[in-house]
Amino acid sequence: MSRFPFAPPPALRPENIQARFRSALHEPRTAVVLGRWLGAAFLVCFLTGLISHGLQDPPGWLRNHLPSRPVDGYRITQGLHVITGIACIPLLAAKLWTVYPKLFTWPPARSVLQALERLGIALLLGSAVLLLFTGLLNTLQWYPWPFPFRQTHFWLAWIAIGGLLLHIAAKAPVIQENWRRVRVPVVDGRRAFLTGVLLSVAAVTVVTAGQSVPWLRRFDLLAPRRPDLGPQGLPVNRTAVAAGTAQTSGADWRLTVTGPRGYTLTLDELAALPQYTAQLPIACVEGWSASAHWTGVRVRDLLDRAGAPESARLRVVSLEQGGPYRTTEMESSYAHDPLTLLALRVNGEVLAADHGFPARIIAPNRPGVLQTKWVSRLEVLA
Incomplete structure (x- = not known):
């Protein structure tokens, strides 16, 4: 029993x-x-x-x-x-x-x-x-x-x-x-x-x-993504149409940098600053990654011009209409790394709309969702 x-x-x-x-x-x-x-x-x-x-x-x-x-x-x-x-x-x-x-x-x-x-x-x-x-x-x-x-x-x-x-x-x-x-x-x-x-x-x-x-x-027969397929040879998770930024005009765009000596730049003024090129990967949480040559202005140079201290963190604001990563924060170790760029070009070409035109963040050892596209504002945080 x-x-x-x-x-x-x-x-x-x-x-x-x-x-x-x-x-x-x-x-x-x-x-x-x-x-x-x-x-x-x-x-x-x-x-x-x-x-x-x-x-x-x-x-x-x-x-x-x-x-x-x-x-x-x-x-x-x-x-x-x-x-x-x-x-x-x-x-x-x-x-x-x-x-x-x-x-x-x-x-x-x-x-x-x-x-x-x-x-x-x-x-x-x-x-x-x-x-x-x-x-x-x-x-x-x-x-x-x-x-x-x-x-x-x-x-x-x-x-x-x-x-x-x-x-x-x-x-x-x-x-x-x-x-x-x-x-x-x-x-x-x-x-x-x-x-x-x-x-x-x-x-x-x-x-x-x-x-x-x-x-x-x-x-790569069954992987969800091919890292070499997409605009300018790179995949895209969120398009400009989905983000509501497809109609962004370079002539009307402005970059605002806040800080002790805040300022505003047009796209032409940003492009006239010293440009640097770095080979950095985009790596996303879904597992795919791809390297590219990015060209733009060093973020630390923009912060120095705004009078930001070496320990300052950064808030990055996108033109994206909504979404959980419209605003991201960047720690000082990234913001002052010489490889961290506000990129204007990829692989020698002006950024496509889906890759963040007019400007996007690209930084080393950073998740793809934090490589903010369609950047309009950099805010220095104490």
Whole structure:
């Protein structure tokens, strides 16, 4: 008799479940190997996600310490974030296939330890599936849900980490026993199955990573974006039409710089100032990135002319009509970096409307959403 007030339905009775799950690969060693791979990919994805979140929305204690170097820093970390996130999909599927018979054991928990293990599994599985699902749709720029993606993605990641730590703690004896191959018996098909999983991960990576890894671009078959397609050879996330800036005229445009000695410049006056060229990447949260040669005026020169102190932060205001990034803030480490430009040209051509004409911000190691386009105002912040 069951100690529970009700018995499981026939399909969930232990003897019937075991009869249905006959593969020898539903065993601890295979689960531990897959868990190691999945844990490593998830850890890289989690840490690079924290970097992205910190650069986009830094807490107060971090704001004055954001690094503008290496130049390709955000390109690398966000590329790794999306690559490992996509790699987690086949790894998680294989891991779930290996352990899913355990999900149907009855009763669900026979001890406090097992109850904690089940809680960890519920937190880890639910949050991980949501993370990968919403993250994959984010690479496609498709948001069919009512909640804000970035904030929800951030907190789901912390829930998943908590569930993972709880799961590891509950399963520590099993993990230790099956960590090394010499301690467990050989199971027919295990090596072939694990090799198949690795080949699946490699295939998924090769056909999607080209959006951020230039030397894999020729294999870029399933990636959501091609970094070399778009106006002036660069992709565009938000067009001038969508931003309401398509009719902006260079003759009527003015740049206002506030500060102790604020001033206003026409486009011709801005173009007459010393111009600098820097090769910098545009790297976006969706995982794609592309390098270009940008030409314009150094932001630090504009701030010096306005009498801004070296420690001053900057608020950048766009002509964009609405949108969460119409106004952005730039920390002093970026504002005074000699590579940070108010760009007027890209790859030798005047900026296209979709790339921010008349002027846009381009800075090293900075998320693409903060590389403000259609700039009209620079405000010095104390």
